[in-house]
Amino acid sequence: MDGMEFTVKAFHDFLAEGRIMGSRCRGCGAVSLPPRPVCPECGGRDLEWTELEGKGIIRAYTVIHVPLTRMKDRCPYACGVVELDAGPRISGLILGVSEGEKIEVGSRVEAEFVREGARTVLCFRPV
Numbered sequence: 001m002d003g004m005e006f007t008v009k010a011f012h013d014f015l016a017e018g019r020i021m022g023s024r025c026r027g028c029g030a031v032s033l034p035p036r037p038v039c040p041e042c043g044g045r046d047l048e049w050t051e052l053e054g055k056g057i058i059r060a061y062t063v064i065h066v067p068l069t070r071m072k073d074r075c076p077y078a079c080g081v082v083e084l085d086a087g088p089r090i091s092g093l094i095l096g097v098s099e100g101e102k103i104e105v106g107s108r109v110e111a112e113f114v115r116e117g118a119r120t121v122l123c124f125r126p127v
């Protein structure tokens, strides 16, 4: 994957393979998720791909009762910000809320790769 551009598109292509890939700055070590072509910490452009494990904790969330049309069979659901164990934060849907899973800030979650038509969406489920 050397030479692959650090873009949101590449990020989604990796999601389709069930992988969470971010960019890591060789200068300062900061990890960006989704990947960015320029390090937000130091402005460096010497980056490498790094695979992140899909485990972390909920840092913030909102339960949504009025769904997007495509999500109505999963209602209610939650949108959250998850801090991965490796450090970076990423937003995503929190699954399982409609089945009565209790979530709160600090709950542990694991990544789940949900196919929606042609694309794969990064979601999380309480563990």
Ligand SMILES: [Zn+2]
Residues within 6 Å of the ligand: 025, 026, 027, 028, 029, 030, 039, 040, 041, 042, 043, 044
């Ligand atoms: Zn940097």
